[in-house]
Amino acid sequence: MTRIKKLLFVLFAIPYALFTLLNAAGVEATVSNTEVVQGNMVQLKITADGNKAAFPNIQEIGGVPVLGKHQGQNNSYTYINGKMKNTRTTTLVLTFAPQKDMTIPSYLVNVDGTEYKTKPIDIKIVKSTLPKAGGNAKFSLQLKSDKKSVIVGEPLLATVYFSLQQGVRLSENPQYNKPEFKGFFVKEVGEEKSYHAGDRQVTELRYMLIPQSEGNFTVGPATAKIGIADRNRRDMFGRFFGTTWVPIASNTIDIEVKAKPQESDLVGSFTMEQHIDSQSVKANKPVNLTVKITGEGSLEDFEFPNYEIDGVTIYSDDAKITSDLSNHTITSTYVKSFAFISDHDFVIPAKNISVYDTKSKTLKQLKIPSYKISIEGTKQEIPAVASTFEAKKGVVQTNLKVPQKSMLDNGEPEAPVEENATEWWMVILAFVSGMIVMALVRYLPSFKMKTHVGNYSEVEALKILYPHMSESAEIEEMVRKLYAKKNGDKSVVIDKKTLNEIVEKVQH
Secondary structure, rough: HHHHHOOOOOHHHHHHHHHHHHOOEEEEEEEEEOOEOEOOOOOEEEEOOOOOOEEOOOOOEEOOOOOEEEEEEEEEEEEEEEEEEEEEEEEEEEEOOOOOOEEEEEEEEEEEEEEEEOOOEHHHEEEOOOOOOOOOOEEEEEEEOOOEEEOOOOEEEEEEEEEOOOOOOOOOOOOHHHHHHHHEEEEOOOOOOEEEEEOEEEEEEEEEEOOOOEEEEEEEEEEEEEEEEEEOOOOOOOOOEEEEEEEEEEOEEEEEEEEEOOOEEEEEEEEEEEEEEEEEOOOOOOEEEEEEEEHHHEOOOOOOOOOOOOOEEEEEEEEEEEEEEEEOOEEEEEEEEEEOOOOOOOEEEEEEEEEEEOOOOEHHHHHHHEEEEOOOOHHHHHHHHHHHHOOOOEEEEOOOOOOOHHHHHHOOOOOOOOOOOOOOHHHHHHHHHHHOOHHHHOOOOOOOOOOOOOOOOOHHHHHHHHHHHHHHHHHHHHHHHHHHHHHHOOOOOHHHHHHHHHHHHHOO
16 A cells, blocks of 8 residues: 555656646747738737746847837745745737738747747738728728839838728727838828728828938838727716727838939939029128029938138028929929128139939939129229238138228328318317216216117118128027028018117117
8 A cells, every 4th residue: 555655646746846847937939819910910928937037139020020019027926835936927028010921930038047948930911802992891001102112312102091991980099100211211291181982081191211222121010009999898878988909000011222323412303493693792792592403302311512612701591491292203392592792703613413313314414503793893992901811711701891991092192281270269169068068968867868770671681781790699690580581481580679779780
């Protein structure tokens, strides 16, 4: 009998010991579903039993980016043979949206100093047989692009379509996250567009993408959480309350970006026009040149080359860039203005902007001609003493005032002045009158002189203040405001009183 007991003990003790040893620490990987309809998300859950678990830093799963990550711990207590045992479980949950059949690789997890390896998991994508509009699905997200292959700098249009079946009521507005656009400059173009297509309501969001470098890139997916009323929860009146959030994802798009066949400043089909307001002005008065580029393509990251002219002050405003859609084609406009200020004749040099035309596959040039600017007046009106500072490239002293012409400038000897004795009493009388006026001002403090402040228009003020920009930060700030408002910036507000006071100071 004793042998039988010992045998039974061994038979039960060994499996229990093995079970305890194998489950004291370990890892396991599971997924929410191994068969997924395209557009739905998958959750990968990795659990680790042990006091301390270290998971790898997983940013993508089988080439698919991780869209959400959550990690938590759970402690459970059990009594074995009268002793309490604490079991700690750490869980890592990763959310992603697979677009095709894939295998989730195995991952190494360190638990209490020992490395464990998860098993690979196969995911099968079941493509929806519903029509593109969404069929009978309550809601869906789709991502499309007008091009799949472009060159560096050539824009493409990516559009996200959110489709909702009519009659479906959402308890909350969808929580939308735009697609991931790694490797592209991105700008949302146009306004959100909503319309009805069959029995569905469709919302479009459009993005202009400009590739920055060559290579193969994956755009997307767009993701959203849709709030649906929880029909398992009702209030005392039988109404549904509570929200169940359903995550959805769009497809991704592979974009091939090739190098430019020829190096150029722009890519697209553009034209350029320019306007100069005058080629003959008075000394230290501005000459304004405006350049406008329009056409198909993107101008968002274009920077017009600066002008540099010896002895000439050059001021330019920030370029105004607009992008829009015309018949599903990206069109752009670029406007930039320059002001040139000098006290002598100068030449605005010609400039060329190179454009690789994607339609004709040729390199074209947008040309700005040179302009010869003449300064009115003779050199005697601009004395040499006015140029006591060394002229630097692109910077010149604009705060030097031209002195009034002296009677001595004609080089003739000064005519002798005869003193007249009758003038002495006039001098004495003027002196006494001045003393009386000073006394009145001193003893009558309530009497104040009011200076007249002129009412200058913004155009007049801009012409007057331009040559004095370097004199103070106050003048420079006012000039910038005036120039911005002149170019259509409606957000700029000019204080008329301050403007008149600044002009008066400069004038006197």
